[in-house]
Amino acid sequence: MKVNIEIDCTPEEARSFLGLPDVSEANKLYVDTIAKAMKGVSNPAQMAEFAQALAPMGQMGLKMFQNFVEGGLKGSSAKSSKSDKD
Structure with a gap:
């Protein structure tokens, strides 16, 4: 559901x-x-x-933010696929 x-x-x-x-x-x-x-x-x-x-921490800050967002999206999609199997 x-x-x-x-x-x-x-x-x-x-x-x-x-x-x-x-x-x-x-x-x-x-x-x-x-x-x-x-x-x-x-x-x-x-x-x-x-x-x-x-820019806060310049390019490094932007890269860290990008990695943070990508990690959140990966975690969200993994969570969704796990709950779809249940």
Whole structure:
């Protein structure tokens, strides 16, 4: 048997329901800082260099996030196939 549940809520409601912290103020500060710094960028190469410097842990951070997502998807599909056999 397979049951699907659809929940319609805002991101704020989902964070609250899951017990996650509200990071909207930190996000606003981060976006404002980047916007101010980007005002001085005059060409695409300069923008790419700036974005790479701002990314948390640069390329390594992006790779870690990608591995995290792929691992979650593999675990989810393995779980689904196991429950389908039951």
